[in-house]
Amino acid sequence: MRLGIIGQGYVGLTISAFASKHYEVVGFDLNSKVVSELNNGISHIEGVDSKDIKEGIQAGKYKATTDAADIAGSDIVVIAVPTPLDSNRKPDLTYIDSACKVIAENLTEPALIINESTSHPGTLRNYIKPAIEKYSKAKLAHEYAISPERVDPGRVGWNQKNTPRLIAGLTPEATHRTREFYATFCDNLVEVSSPEVAEAAKLFENTFRQVNIALVNELAQISHALGIDVRETLDAANTKPYGFMKFTPSAGVGGHCIPVDPSYLAHLALENGVRATFIERANEVNLEMPTYIAQRVASDNGGSLKGKKVLVVGVAYKPNVADTRETPAEHLIEALNEMGAVVTWNDEVVGNWKGQSSSALSGADIAIVVTKHGVVSSGAILKAAPYVFDTTGGVKGAVQL
Numbered sequence: 501m502r503l504g505i506i507g508q509g510y511v512g513l514t515i516s517a518f519a520s521k522h523y524e525v526v527g528f529d530l531n532s533k534v535v536s537e538l539n540n541g542i543s544h545i546e547g548v549d550s551k552d553i554k555e556g557i558q559a560g561k562y563k564a565t566t567d568a569a570d571i572a573g574s575d576i577v578v579i580a581v582p583t584p585l586d587s588n589r590k591p592d593l594t595y596i597d598s599a600c601k602v603i604a605e606n607l608t609e610p611a612l613i614i615n616e617s618t619s620h621p622g623t624l625r626n627y628i629k630p631a632i633e634k635y636s637k638a639k640l641a642h643e644y645a646i647s648p649e650r651v652d653p654g655r656v657g658w659n660q661k662n663t664p665r666l667i668a669g670l671t672p673e674a675t676h677r678t679r680e681f682y683a684t685f686c687d688n689l690v691e692v693s694s695p696e697v698a699e700a701a702k703l704f705e706n707t708f709r710q711v712n713i714a715l716v717n718e719l720a721q722i723s724h725a726l727g728i729d730v731r732e733t734l735d736a737a738n739t740k741p742y743g744f745m746k747f748t749p750s751a752g753v754g755g756h757c758i759p760v761d762p763s764y765l766a767h768l769a770l771e772n773g774v775r776a777t778f779i780e781r782a783n784e785v786n787l788e789m790p791t792y793i794a795q796r797v798a799s800d801n802g803g804s805l806k807g808k809k810v811l812v813v814g815v816a817y818k819p820n821v822a823d824t825r826e827t828p829a830e831h832l833i834e835a836l837n838e839m840g841a842v843v844t845w846n847d848e849v850v851g852n853w854k855g856q857s858s859s860a861l862s863g864a865d866i867a868i869v870v871t872k873h874g875v876v877s878s879g880a881i882l883k884a885a886p887y888v889f890d891t892t893g894g895v896k897g898a899v900q901l
């Protein structure tokens with residue numbers, strides 16, 4: 501069995517590493533630097549071990565390529581390309597479109613096409629299938645299915661093998677073949693009645709997180725105004741054994757999923773005459789957090805940050821990954837700059853960001869912790885400045901959000 505995987509980022513490479521233990525995998529990506537590193541056995545994704553890539557290459561089971569023609573002869577093709585928002589915060593399916601073109605122009609035999617990219621209900625049926633048919637000269641009778649990816653880079657304990665996976669095909673045959681494929685490396689496959697249910701479930705999972713994070717961030721603001729410790733309140737509520745799930749306050753949400761996916765649902769809802777007010781407001785609350793934090797820090801420091809040396813600690817959007825996509829640190833830095841602070845950032849896991857290198861974890865008037873990586877000790881953070889504000893709850897002795 502030959503497998504083509506379009507996109508070798510977080511999702512595509514994770515699948516490649518698992519699938520190449522069983523199948524012959526060709527990982528196609530437009531990024532030649534990534535492809536050449538992969539072919540040298542170097543993984544660029546946390547959670548994907550370079551050892552697995554090397555083993556795949558040595559066994560002749562894995563190769564990365566920038567040549568789309570290499571996916572010819574694939575029995576299965578998995579789409580794992582970005583699905584961002586455009587400048588108007590509307591779904592941007594241009595990467596999906598280009599993946600469809602690659603598939604249509606290069607497959608030589610009918611294949612099973614599986615979409616793992618996150619998108620709104622109807623994407624497989626009304627967008628991917630018609631696009632491949634439109635671009636294809638060979639008019640091959642492909643099968644189509646969906647299996648939204650749930651990987652959480654950096655999470656320990658949950659992986660491709662033990663995380664339940666939703667599957668649905670456009671035909672019973674597609675569902676059957678999709679089950680057979682994932683069953684080789686995933687223990688728990690959950691079949692749903694249509695691709696639209698799987699697509700909607702994936703969006704709702706992330707919407708649930710976005711709304712609850714916003715709710716707890718609102719509670720953090722209310723608690724501060726009332727002089728109540730928000731984290732103690734949440735721990736107290738969490739002693740209820742049912743009907744409560746604990747989320748914790750933060751500087752906001754980041755990454756490719758939580759700040760983005762709910763807008764796919766909201767957009768489709770609006771197109772169908774329903775306003776997703778919860779999603780819109782949750783988005784706003786989370787996006788307002790950096791400004792709220794900058795204002796709180798200013799108020800603790802004599803009401804002004806003008807000329808003060810402020811160090812933002814941790815610019816990745818979550819601990820122990822180098823991913824800065826949609827990081828709330830960016831909005832915080834903007835807000836601090838607008839208030840006249842002299843802003844630098846420290847993040848040894850990220851290293852370089854926006855053309856700048858990580859600054860030293862020392863010598864600031866104020867430090868604000870956005871993300872605390874495991875390799876950074878609380879002691880070192882507390883020594884970085886006389887005033888430390890912690891949005892993570894992980895730096896004991898700092899002023900807490």
Ligand SMILES: NC(=O)c1ccc[n+]([C@@H]2O[C@H](COP(=O)([O-])OP(=O)(O)OC[C@H]3O[C@@H](n4cnc5c(N)ncnc54)[C@H](O)[C@@H]3O)[C@@H](O)[C@H]2O)c1
Pocket residue numbers: 506507508509510511512528529530531534580581582583595598599602616617618619648649650651652653756757
């Ligand atoms: N990262 C996550 O934790 C995660 C989790 C679940 C779902 N998803 C979803 O999976 C999809 C992929 O996300 P990701 O995090 O892997 O993105 P990513 O940016 O890490 O990787 C995408 C890769 O696709 C490549 N690419 C773009 N267009 C291409 C094309 N036409 N042909 C070949 N390669 C192309 C890019 O160069 C990049 O290397 C998105 O829809 C995302 O929402 C991501």
